[in-house]
Amino acid sequence: MRVISDITEMTSFSRKIIAAGKTIGFVPTMGYLHAGHLSLVERAKKECDIIILSIFVNPAQFGPKEDLAAYPRDLMRDLKLLKPLKVDIVFNPQAKEMYPSGCKTFVNIDGDLTQKLCGAFRPIHFKGVLTVVAKLLNIVLPHKAYFGEKDAQQCVVIKKMCKDLKFPVKIITLPTIREKDGLAMSSRNTYLTTEERKSAPMIYKTLLMAEKMIDDGELRGKKVITAMKKKLKSMKNAEIQYISIVNSDTLEDRANISGEIIIALALKLGKTRLIDNIVMSV
Incomplete structure (x- = not known):
């Protein structure tokens, strides 16, 4: 396993691999890896000749009052986790190279x-996510890139960007990996206090309740969302930001539930922002 930090060196390596007729599978991450990230690597290994994983905490996707400084980082820990999987390249660029002085170009979807x-x-x-993914795709030149469905909206917008801008890459999304009690794995779970961690599985239980309501024939979105809000209010110190039922491709709200939905x-939960979702067909 080789660690590359230089952008030019990374692109040069990828071009040689492509010239040799081999395929590149790419797993972009912000590091502090967990089993969800490793599942993406395992899938990529089944489908591609060379596996490249990036570790880059992207400053452009954090707001001024968000957790950029606090976001967990431990490169040595991550490399130990990756070694048994025989990842070929870990791309670990520096922010000053990804966003050099005078950088004024960003990617967004209206x-x-x-x-x-x-x-x-x-x-x-x-805007920050799309910009860094566009940069990484241009640098790494993968044939396939792998993302987890826990970040469902991210998956949708990245697919849209790649389609609109004609990136020659196939975006592969894989199911959320969960802890034994159902909590979606996330690097931010490390922020939770002991008490918050005990209550966090209620998020997935609420999603499963909603899924069952729909399976049992409740197709009124407002009714399902109301039941979800009621269940989540039992969580101490939790502030709901949104609950939505949307089309899985367009993210349009589904007042009357039909088709494939998210x-x-x-x-x-306390100071920690948690997201989760279930994708299902009706």
């Missing part, structure tokens, strides 16, 4: 796709 759900509470977030929610 409209609701980036402005609703998480975008309503994190107004610059998806049941999505975000809340703050």
Whole structure:
């Protein structure tokens, strides 16, 4: 396993791999890896010849009062986790190279796709996400890139960007990996206090309740959302940001539930912002 920090060196390596007729699978991360990230690597290994994983805490996707400084970082820990998986390259660029002095170009998608759900509470977030993913795709030149469905809105907007800008890459999204009690794995779970961690599984239980209501024939979105709010209010120190039922491709709200949908929610548990979702077909 080789660690590359230089952008030019990374692109040069990828071009040689492509010239040799091999395929590149890419897993972009912000580090502090968990089993969810590792599942993306395992899938990539089944489908591609060379695996590149990036570790870069992207400053452009954090708002001024968010957790950029506090976000967990431990490169040595991450490399130990990756070694048994035989990742070929860990790309670990520096912010000053990704965003050099005078950098004024950013990527965004106009409209609701980036402005609703998480975008309503994190107004610059998806502009930062799309910009860094565009940069990483241009640097790494992968054939396939792998993302987790816990960040469902992120998956939708990245697919849209790649389609609109004609990136020659296939975006693969994989199911959320969970703790034994159902909590979606996230690097931010480390922020939770002991008491908050005990109550956090209620998020997934609420999503499962909503899924069952729909499976049992309740197709009125407002009714399902009301029941979810009631259940989540039993959580101590939780502040609901949104609960939405949306089309899985367009993120349009589904007042009358039909087709493939995402049941999505975000809340703050103490100081920690948690998101989760379930994708289902009706």
